[in-house]
Amino acid sequence: MKVLVVGSGGREHAIAYKASKNEDVDVVYCAKGNGGTALEYKCVNVDISTKDEILDFALREKIDLTIVGPEAYLVDGIVDDFKEKNLRIFGPSQRAANLEGSKAFAKEFMKKYNVKTAKCEVFEDYGAAIEYINKCGYPIVIKADGLAAGKGVVICQSFEEGEKTLRDFMIEGILKSSGEKVVIEEYLEGVEATILSITDGNTIIPFISSKDHKTIFEGGKGPNTGGMGVIAPNPYCSEEVLREFERDILNPTLKGIKEENFDYCGIIYFGIMITKKGVYLLEYNVRMGDPETQAVLPLLKTDFIELIEASIDKSLDDIKVEWIDGASCCVVASSKGYPEKYETGHEISIGNVCGKVFIAGAALRDEKLITTGGRVLSVVCVSKDLDKAREAAYEDIKKINFSGMYYRKDIGE
Incomplete structure (x- = not known):
């Protein structure tokens, strides 16, 4: 094969x-x-x-x-x-992929099929958007409608921040055409979780939950990145949370996929917020998350190729997905300066690690690994419990080195 x-x-x-x-x-x-x-x-x-x-x-x-x-x-x-x-x-087909390709399309889909999500308004006119945020309570969330490589969502604490974000997106065009239309939604306070899932269009099977750490610095500080580390399962995803997720988010989404006749044999990523008022959907992605994939796949006991083929053959109903009884911790190492302008061209030294190293921004040149990106690599360790997985991942990352290497010390705390 x-x-x-x-x-x-x-x-x-x-x-x-x-x-x-x-x-x-x-x-x-x-x-x-x-x-x-x-x-x-x-x-x-x-x-x-x-x-x-x-x-x-x-x-x-x-x-x-x-x-x-x-x-x-x-x-x-x-x-x-x-x-x-x-x-x-x-x-997924191109039509189904609009669930990620357009925030406005996704929000309309959620509203139509009663998927629990934050209230929002959609704007293509800059003046109308400014008028709306002038009447809002803060904080608010402004999202670029199109794909923005993780840079299209801004939490604004004041009108001034909102005005700047709208100007950047809609007037200055820092995200090109992706920011011409925006979604402005209420801010939800709580804990984020990711639930990757697989679907064949008739069935959705959720994977084990995970928790991403987006900001560059410890304690949730600094600018957002593509993700600096992940733990799985997410300790905040209790049985009660998962039942609520299935009832209010997964099942209505599946109903929508069927009624819209989406050709969807692939991954559907649910980004959720666990709040005191319940579980809300923040966003859909139509592919595996990064770095969530690096933490989740090592826990998958069922053969991944067999699972994918069952999705394409529309036979997921016949598959029982099994997981390793344990937890994983993924710690990302990034280049100096990331997520802004960062250094590249440094040789990577990897010692005798116990876990798995997944390379992201590095190329093989003359039999040497050389840094080429902002997020360079991740170390993933699996153990019986999260504390042991964390300890092993941090022991491993100490055995890796390149000039300017940076990583967060609090993944999974």
């Missing part, structure tokens, strides 16, 4: 690694992959990145299964293109 993984981050390294564990898989091609996938068993990097190049490669090499990592390809319709050529691919 030939598998193709699209993407080049830590998430894709984790997906490729998990795919390689299936005995029927002979080779995992990674487009483009990174320095970690270049060294991974059964994995081969291919230097292609456009949708057409990827499709041509899959046809030429007779790829049996393609797994898409980044959201941009899904929103751009890669799944529809592959299916037109009768190629097996894991991910």
Whole structure:
């Protein structure tokens, strides 16, 4: 079996690694992959990145299964293109991918199918948006409608902050066309959680919960990043919370997917907020999270490829998903200066670690791993309980070094 993984981050390294564990898989091609996938068993990097190049490669090499990592390809319709050529691919159609591609579309979907979420208004006119926030109580949340690589959500504590954010998005165009339309919603106070799930359009099976740590500094301080670490399961996701999530968010979402006739065989990511008033949906993503994937997949006992194939074959009802009885801790190491302007080009030294190192922003050059990105790598350890997983992850990360390396010391505290 030939598998193709699209993407080049830590998430894709984790997906490729998990795919390689299936005995029927002979080779995992990674487009483009990174320095970690270049060294991974059964994995081969291919230097292609456009949708057409990827499709041509899959046809030429007779790829049996393609797994898409980044959201941009899904929103751009890669799944529809592959299916037109009768190629097996894991991910939602372009229409279904609008659940992530457009915040306004997602909010309209939530409202239509009674998915519990924050109240909001949508604006395309800057003046009308300013007039609205002038009457709001604060804090409020302003979201760019389109894809923004994790930079399109701002919590504004005052009118002045709101005005600046709207100007940046709608007038200055710092997010290009993604910020031309905005969603302004009420601020929810509570604890965030991520629940990755798999669907075949008829069934949604939630994965084990996780908790991301977004800010660059300890204690939730500093600017947001793509994620500086994750623990799984999320200790705030009690049985009561999960029941409420299923009743108020998952089941109405599945109803909407069916009634809208979405062609959806892929991952659906629920970003939720656990508040004193209940569990609310913050956002949908239509792919695996990063770095949530690196923490969740190592806990998955069921074969990942078999699970994906069941999704494509619309037979998830027949699958029982099993998990390792334990917890995982993922700690991300980043380059000096991240998430602003950061340094690259430094050699990475990795000692004898006990857990798994997933590479994100690094390339293999002359048999050496060299930093190329902001988030460079993550260390993931699994143990019987979270404290032991944390302890092991922090012991491992001490055995890794590159110039300017930074990591948070409080992941999972």
